[in-house]
Amino acid sequence: MDSEKQEFTITAYTENHVGLLHRLTIIFTRRKVNIESLTTSESEIEGIHRFTIAVTETEDHVRKIVKQIEKQVEVLKADCYKKKEVVQQELALYKIPTETLTNGLEVERIVREHNARFLTIERNFVVIEKSGYRRETKALFDELKPYGIREFVRSGRIAVSRHEHGPGKDAPTEDLN
Amino acid sequence: METVVAPKKKTSGTRPVSRRMTGAQAVVEILLEEGIEMLFGYPGGAIMPVYDELYHAKGQLHHVLTRHEQGAIHAAQGYARVSGKVGVCIATSGPGATNLITGIADAQIDSTPLVCITGQVASPLLGSDAFQETDVIGISMPVTKWNYQVTRAEEIPSALAKAFYIAKSGRPGPVVIDITKDAQFAEFEYNYHPYERIRSYTPVPQTDPSSLDKAAELINNAKRPYLLFGQGVILAQAEEELKTFVEKTGIPAAWTILGLSAMDTDHPLNVGMLGMHGNYGPNLLTNECDVLIAVGMRFDDRVTGNLNSYAKQAKVIHLEIDPAEIDKNVKADVAVLGDAKTSLQELIKRVKPASHEQWLARFRECDKLENEKVIQEELHPSSDTISMGEVIRLINEKTGGDAVIVTDVGQHQMVACRYAKFVQSKSNITSGGLGTMGFGLPAGLGAALGAPDRTVIAVVGDGGLQMTIQELATVYQTGAKLKVLLLNNEFLGMVRQWQQLFFDRRYSYTEMINPDFQLLAQGFRIPTGLVEHRDELEKAVEEFISTDGAYFLEVRVGKENNVFPMVPSGSGVSEIRLE
Numbered sequence: 177m178d179s180e181k182q183e184f185t186i187t188a189y190t191e192n193h194v195g196l197l198h199r200l201t202i203i204f205t206r207r208k209v210n211i212e213s214l215t216t217s218e219s220e221i222e223g224i225h226r227f228t229i230a231v232t233e234t235e236d237h238v239r240k241i242v243k244q245i246e247k248q249v250e251v252l253k254a255d256c257y258k259k260k261e262v263v264q265q266e267l268a269l270y271k272i273p274t275e276t277l278t279n280g281l282e283v284e285r286i287v288r289e290h291n292a293r294f295l296t297i298e299r300n301f302v303v304i305e306k307s308g309y310r311r312e313t314k315a316l317f318d319e320l321k322p323y324g325i326r327e328f329v330r331s332g333r334i335a336v337s338r339h340e341h342g343p344g345k346d347a348p349t350e351d352l353n
Numbered sequence: 354m355e356t357v358v359a360p361k362k363k364t365s366g367t368r369p370v371s372r373r374m375t376g377a378q379a380v381v382e383i384l385l386e387e388g389i390e391m392l393f394g395y396p397g398g399a400i401m402p403v404y405d406e407l408y409h410a411k412g413q414l415h416h417v418l419t420r421h422e423q424g425a426i427h428a429a430q431g432y433a434r435v436s437g438k439v440g441v442c443i444a445t446s447g448p449g450a451t452n453l454i455t456g457i458a459d460a461q462i463d464s465t466p467l468v469c470i471t472g473q474v475a476s477p478l479l480g481s482d483a484f485q486e487t488d489v490i491g492i493s494m495p496v497t498k499w500n501y502q503v504t505r506a507e508e509i510p511s512a513l514a515k516a517f518y519i520a521k522s523g524r525p526g527p528v529v530i531d532i533t534k535d536a537q538f539a540e541f542e543y544n545y546h547p548y549e550r551i552r553s554y555t556p557v558p559q560t561d562p563s564s565l566d567k568a569a570e571l572i573n574n575a576k577r578p579y580l581l582f583g584q585g586v587i588l589a590q591a592e593e594e595l596k597t598f599v600e601k602t603g604i605p606a607a608w609t610i611l612g613l614s615a616m617d618t619d620h621p622l623n624v625g626m627l628g629m630h631g632n633y634g635p636n637l638l639t640n641e642c643d644v645l646i647a648v649g650m651r652f653d654d655r656v657t658g659n660l661n662s663y664a665k666q667a668k669v670i671h672l673e674i675d676p677a678e679i680d681k682n683v684k685a686d687v688a689v690l691g692d693a694k695t696s697l698q699e700l701i702k703r704v705k706p707a708s709h710e711q712w713l714a715r716f717r718e719c720d721k722l723e724n725e726k727v728i729q730e731e732l733h734p735s736s737d738t739i740s741m742g743e744v745i746r747l748i749n750e751k752t753g754g755d756a757v758i759v760t761d762v763g764q765h766q767m768v769a770c771r772y773a774k775f776v777q778s779k780s781n782i783t784s785g786g787l788g789t790m791g792f793g794l795p796a797g798l799g800a801a802l803g804a805p806d807r808t809v810i811a812v813v814g815d816g817g818l819q820m821t822i823q824e825l826a827t828v829y830q831t832g833a834k835l836k837v838l839l840l841n842n843e844f845l846g847m848v849r850q851w852q853q854l855f856f857d858r859r860y861s862y863t864e865m866i867n868p869d870f871q872l873l874a875q876g877f878r879i880p881t882g883l884v885e886h887r888d889e890l891e892k893a894v895e896e897f898i899s900t901d902g903a904y905f906l907e908v909r910v911g912k913e914n915n916v917f918p919m920v921p922s923g924s925g926v927s928e929i930r931l932e
Contacts, residue, residue: 195501
């Protein structure tokens with residue numbers, strides 16, 4: 177069971193300091209673990225940053241990595257979650273030619289059915305925005321593909337835990353520095 | 354070069370709260386405030402402003418000019434390990450800084466508190482491939498506990514205060530502070546406050562009392578309990594507590610090479626050395642104990658051998674300061690987080706007095722076997738060739754075990770660790786985790802300077818010695834009373850041993866046609882001795898130990914002697930071979 181690779185979301189509450197990203201990513205590279213996505217943002221606690229890192233690895237490996245992350249001087253707290261323990265989303269942007277809209281109603285239907293929306297409509301291109309699970313943004317990609325996707329980008333995974341309180345509740349944050 | 358205004362001679366006594374000074378002055382001021390008496394380094398362009406301040410601080414702060422930055426950092430390590438203080442090391446940018454990296458990695462894996470200060474090109478030049486610019490922060494990040502680049506003089510006090518606090522607190526480790534040259538020159542209002550805590554950092558985790566209760570229950574009900582101790586005991590200054598604990602419980606205790614000297618080697622409950630070349634009983638009986646108590650050690654692969662057959666029958670109690678070590682290599686049934694001193698103090702209250710005579714007798718039986726098969730011949734060889742072990746035996750006889758033994762890496766290291774006697778803690782200094790050849794001589798230099806009243810012996814092989822032999826010049830210049838014992842077998846002995854045992858005697862590039870070490874050492878102005886025959890050995894060791902000052906003794910030992918016992922790589926501890 178522990179030796180099966182599965183999807184994990186690692187969160188780390190940290191100081192917002194230069195170089196910390198490198199310090200955390202080398203924990204993965206040293207063990208030859210691929211980071212599938214990584215996002216950093218502010219957290220619910222003022223002045224505290226949050227890393228959200230997506231990996232597919234064995235549980236044993238991930239737990240050891242989380243301890244190494246938490247060991248870093250500038251990390252307040254680190255945790256890991258299985259797929260079912262988080263609510264997660266990704267954001268995708270699709271750029272397609274404007275003429276695909278003028279040549280029929282198909283694209284509009286697809287966008288509606290996928291609960292996506294037009295972010296902007298320019299003379300030569302339109303940008304469609306879709307948030308959701310990987311499979312949902314992928315499904316929209318597949319449907320839009322025949323119309324010619326000029327550019328596509330998907331954000332890293334962001335996720336919040338399914339616990340009542342966030343993992344940051346245990347982070348010691350009183351400012352003594 | 355830009356000029357710095359020569360500062361006034363530092364006056365002792367009360368210092369004003371805030372004073373205007375340069376970044377370079379601040380660096381020296383902080384070293385003094387932190388109680389640093391000695392640092393090791395090598396000057397160069399990007400660190401010159403700090404060196405100029407060191408010139409002015411000569412009376413208060415002793416700088417040791419090594420002959421290579423690697424020498425400086427290993428010396429700082431030796432100094433830190435023998436004294437328990439933070440070792441300080443200083444170098445210039447670029448090659449100066451990169452030459453420190455091996456020692457930083459060594460200090461990281463062996464948890465040695467170091468603060469390394471490196472010069473950096475001026476901040477406007479960062480990223481421009483300027484002369485002697487290198488990304489020291491990037492390069493050192495994987496091997497430091499923390500590092501930081503200072504680009505403004507104002508940051509120096511807080512960066513260095515944090516550096517000292519982080520280096521020495523919790524599980525110690527190396528810290529690098531990279532200071533751009535313009536920050537060294539710039540003037541600012543100086544104000545220094547040592548750190549007492551950092552909100553994102555928990556140096557010593559809280560101990561859960563229930564884990565102590567569980568541990569005590571396991572120990573009190575154990576039939577064959579067995580304790581392993583590592584450097585955590587020394588770092589926490591828990592030597593007395595360890596002794597009290599094993600004496601109260603009657604539990605046999607074995608050491609990792611980093612834990613060696615935390616407990617008298619002749620203590621009746623000290624059963625010996627763990628690991629690949631450790632003692633027979635301590636390895637074999639790991640797989641017979643029912644409760645295994647690990648104190649301040651990290652189950653290194655050289656200690657455990659194959660984990661799939663390591664102590665599977667035992668309940669494991671792990672006393673550890675670093676939560677990341679729990680379950681890393683060996684799963685703990687009970688993890689007691691905290692520093693070894695407090696955890697042992699609490700455990701001592703909870704455990705019942707006991708004795709385990711039958712169980713101890715198992716260790717004695719194993720000792721007897723190891724004695725017959727290995728130790729007797731190593732310490733009192735029947736052949737004409739001198740063994741490494743008999744040299745160490747003579748050193749024990751002459752010093753009574755009250756010497757600091759610093760070793761390099763290889764066969765001589767294993768022999769010294771196996772046979773050297775110790776009656777005082779912090780007396781065995783070796784490169785354990787990283788296995789850094791070239792460590793011995795400079796670390797010995799640092800140890801000799803850090804413990805000037807003790808006999809300090811650097812035991813080195815002919816391979817490792819030649820990696821940092823230039824530091825004999827530093828030994829001479831500093832007047833360090835370092836005794837260098839070269840056990841010369843004209844081979845990279847440990848590699849040769851593996852080639853013999855596992856590569857069908859194909860001695861691929863391990864034989865050394867060596868220089869005349871006598872002439873070399875004499876060239877460095879150090880008195881020397883040479884022993885080629887057994888009948889000269891005792892007298893030479895006598896002179897080696899009794900000489901008041903540096904001395905270089907070379908002993909020609911058996912070219913193809915092997916270190917036994919041995920747990921072959923990939924084997925379990927119970928597959929330990931006596932021959």
